[in-house]
Amino acid sequence: MTRFVILLSGPIDPTQDLRAAAAGCRCIAADAGIDHASALGLSPELWVGDFDSTTRPREAYPHVPVETFPTDKDRTDGEIAIEAAIGRGASALLLVGALRGPRSDHAFSNLILALRYAARGLDVELFDGQERGWPLAAGNPARTFPLSSGAQFSILKFTDLAGLTIRGARYPLDSVEVPFHSILTQSNEALGPVEVALGAGTAILLAEARSE
Structure with a gap:
């Protein structure tokens, strides 16, 4: 690469x-x-x-x-x-x-x-x-992002989202639909590395850059 x-x-x-x-x-x-x-x-x-x-x-x-x-x-x-x-x-x-x-x-x-x-x-x-950011690839297997415990992060939406799963966070989600106008994915907190999967839609994970 x-x-x-x-x-x-x-x-x-x-x-x-x-x-x-x-x-x-x-x-x-x-x-x-x-x-x-x-x-x-x-x-x-x-x-x-x-x-x-x-x-x-x-x-x-x-x-x-x-x-x-x-x-x-x-x-x-x-x-x-x-x-x-x-x-x-x-x-x-x-x-x-x-x-x-x-x-x-x-x-x-x-x-x-x-x-x-x-x-x-x-x-x-x-x-x-x-800050660090990563585009989320819809329809792919879950991806783990190297966030530190306590780091604040948000999922910035550019469309409606479907099948959004977040694990390893204070506010986890399990295959939910999130309309574009919702602020549900704003200001979450990592418990360590965060795993995210997205079924459909366009979004970016934006996170506070913190070292352990």
């Missing part, structure tokens, strides 16, 4: 866990996402974007190839970076800097991208040092 770190422009906390998750991965930076490279000990093999948000001059990274795109375009810089990674053989993506920031629409678009590429069969994780 070829895992790429995609550096996006949202804030990160370069914790030991985040650095460990990124270690040994190939890396592509999207615009201001390159600002995270040094903190994570990464050397991007490509830097893409319209460069309307980075505070670093491109000359600061003379060893990193650059691909420049117009500001007026129908793709985000993050989307361009992900497609570049796939073109280089990516089968797994770690999206760093995807979850927070001054504009909520940027975080929302990154969640949509995570869902899109997971639906295409890539292994996708979002991690910024404070």
Whole structure:
């Protein structure tokens, strides 16, 4: 499995866990996402974007190839970076800097991208040092997520859900239907690793990143 770190422009906390998750991965930076490279000990093999948000001059990274795109375009810089990674053989993506920031629409678009590429069969994780997220694969066997005891987590719904099972949590569920407008899956608490199965629907597990 070829895992790429995609550096996006949202804030990160370069914790030991985040650095460990990124270690040994190939890396592509999207615009201001390159600002995270040094903190994570990464050397991007490509830097893409319209460069309307980075505070670093491109000359600061003379060893990193650059691909420049117009500001007026129908793709985000993050989307361009992900497609570049796939073109280089990516089968797994770690999206760093995807979850927070001054504009909520940027975080929302990154969640949509995570869902899109997971639906295409890539292994996708979002991690910024404070929160971790994983798209849930409907119709597949239950998956266990490495949450620490006491970590808060939610299932973010993008459709109605069916057959949702949660084990290893303060509020377990057993093959329930959850309408899109329900907040039933908001603010649960892990008792340790959490097992989730989803029969049908589109959702992301978003969890507090805590070390034991």
